[in-house]
Amino acid sequence: MTSVIPKVTQLSSRVIRVLGCNPGYYTLQGTNTYIIGTGKKRALIDCGEPDVPEYIDSLKEVVSEHGFSLSKIIITHWHPDHVGGTRDVLKHVADKDCKVFKMKNTQHDPLYSDFFELNFVNDQDEVEVEGATVKLHWTPGHAKDHLALYLKEEDSLFSGDCVLGEGTVVFEDLLTYLQSLNKITALNSKRLYPGHGPVVTDPVEKVNEYIDKRMSRERQIVEALSRIDGGYLTSMEIVKITYNDSLPPSLMFGAEHNVRMHLEKLIKEDRVETLKLANSVDEELATIKYRLKRSAD
Structure with a gap:
């Protein structure tokens, strides 16, 4: 690995990264989850794996230290290391009326919809909290329901598992995955906040490496x-x-x-x-x- 990711990192005035504390061969140091916004109610992007008390404790500490709550959760895709911890976050950290947003996946959504309500979104939809507006881009290939989230205020992109900070990606369909990489290049973001690994400061170069x-x-x-x-x-x-x-x-x-x-x-x-x-x-x-x-x- 090229760098060590702390449990909690303030990446910008409106983005806090909280590591999922679930290291492994495919999760690297763990799943990156992100708190976005600047107000009293903020959004969480992805929730890590289920039953990881260390991650829940980290979230609690961040919420308490900064004096905000979690009113929205956005899931990039159905894989357990991104959506699996949602139930724990809703139970122990988030607001009682916190909404969970996700692109529909008829095959896998029933695994979670029995435990919490899913609010389904579409390509080009927007989700907003104070200080952060994200536009959702459907980027299938790694997973059929994969979303990349463009943060308008920063010209940054949460790339989920479409592009990682280090290493390569496992995909479900190579043709659509390559098309999604081209979508990400066309957005021409200043930086990528990936689902695993460190922040990518040269998105076009990184995507070209993947394609090559x-x-x-x-x-x-x-x-x-x-x-x-x-x-x-x-x-x-x-x-x-x-x-x-x-x-x-x-x-x-x-x-x-x-x-x-x-x-x-x-x-x-x-x-x-x-x-x-x-x-x-x-x-x-x-x-x-x-x-x-x-x-x-």
């Missing part, structure tokens, strides 16, 4: 497939070729997921085809192999 890395990985995948002269490879075989066995076992799953997302993109572009080897016990365990699509004779 994805295109470099795609070239490696295509090269690996081209070496077998019409044969097939599994996604894990491609991982072992393209990563040169340099990954620790704990990161192999994430690497294979990203490789499969690249392969799905190449399939959509009609550049790769698949072979499905059925499993006699369970159809869902069928092995899928990939090769470059042969041109028509």
Whole structure:
């Protein structure tokens, strides 16, 4: 890691970062949650994971020290390290009438809507508290319901897990993810407040790094497939070729997921085809192999 993130950091006159206290391989030092605004009632962006007393204590201390309350919560996307702690925040820290805003996700919202009310938002909606107005930008790819939040007063962007302060991103759909990266570039913000890692002060350069890395990985995948002269490879075989066995076992799953997302993109572009080897016990365990699509004779 390039820097140590304290539990609480005043990043600007209207932004306080509170670390989610949930470090891990994919959360880095933990999930960044942000309190925004300058008045007596402020908004919290993301809530970390459930059942993390250390995080709740940090929030309580900030609220008490600065003399404000939390009247709104904005969730960037459905992943548990961003929405999981919402129930705890509502119970122990936020105002009784605090509203929770989120883009709709019919698959995952029922996990939380039984415990608190969700106020669904759309692309280009705005949420406002005193001293902070955020415009919501739908940026799918990492997750279908992912939002990036543009803070008008600062020309800054809360990028969620679309762009991190360090490291790379796992995504659900590479094509839409690349489109979302282009959206973020077009906003031309002065800085990014990411879902994990330190503040990004050179957003365009950081996004270009992400795009270049994805295109470099795609070239490696295509090269690996081209070496077998019409044969097939599994996604894990491609991982072992393209990563040169340099990954620790704990990161192999994430690497294979990203490789499969690249392969799905190449399939959509009609550049790769698949072979499905059925499993006699369970159809869902069928092995899928990939090769470059042969041109028509």
